[in-house]
Every structure is written in structure tokens, then in C-alpha cells.
Amino acid sequence: MDAPQFQLTLMFEWGGGCLWCLNENAYKAFGVGPVEQNLNLSRETLEQMQKLTNLHDTALNWEYPPDPGPWKKAEYDAFDIAALELLQDLKTQLGSDFRVFYDKLGYFEAD
Numbered sequence: 001m002d003a004p005q006f007q008l009t010l011m012f013e014w015g016g017g018c019l020w021c022l023n024e025n026a027y028k029a030f031g032v033g034p035v036e037q038n039l040n041l042s043r044e045t046l047e048q049m050q051k052l053t054n055l056h057d058t059a060l061n062w063e064y065p066p067d068p069g070p071w072k073k074a075e076y077d078a079f080d081i082a083a084l085e086l087l088q089d090l091k092t093q094l095g096s097d098f099r100v101f102y103d104k105l106g107y108f109e110a111d
Helices: 024-030 043-059 073-094
Strands: 006-010 019-021 098-102
Touching: 006 024, 006 073, 019 024, 043 073, 073 098
Parallel strands: 006 098
Antiparallel strands: 006 019
């Protein structure tokens, strides 16, 4: 079986963007930076990506980012469940030419 031509990662960044290229073929086809707008994704999927991006940004301590944010483990777990559902949707929509990974958020407890 041939390897998928394009490899992407679902990785949420502070302030936006959540789908990034992982291999040279993907970079050549879709560019650098968040690429969700460069793909043939449904409006509903793009809206879900934006919703999760906005939610993700509430996990950061914006006043002092090195410190733990306000989320507890349950919030991280709920986010990951929603992100995994989005990942499945992305895989279905993009098809066999793509391999998409999820870069899971890390949960860190305050000292």
C-alpha cells in the first residue's frame, strides 16, 4: 500500500490556526502556516475548527503564559474528545491521499 501523499497535523496554536503541513508534498501543495482554508473542507468543519480554536485559547493564562492556565484536567479531556471527533471528520473529508495526526494538548498541574 502506498503512503499517503499529504501529511498534516491537527495542532491548535494560541491565537488561531489548527491544521499544519508535516511533509514536503503538503508544504508544496498547501503552503506554510495554518492550511485549513486551503483545503476542500465543508463549512461545518471549518466552523468546528474555529469553535475549537476559540475554546483552546481559553486554556492559556494570558496574563502570564508560563504559568498554568485556568483549565482543569476535565476540560482538557473534553477538548481532546472534541478534537478527536474533528480529526475523524477531517480524515473522512480529505480521503486516502491524506494522513492527519492529532497533536494532543498537554495537561499540566500547578505546582
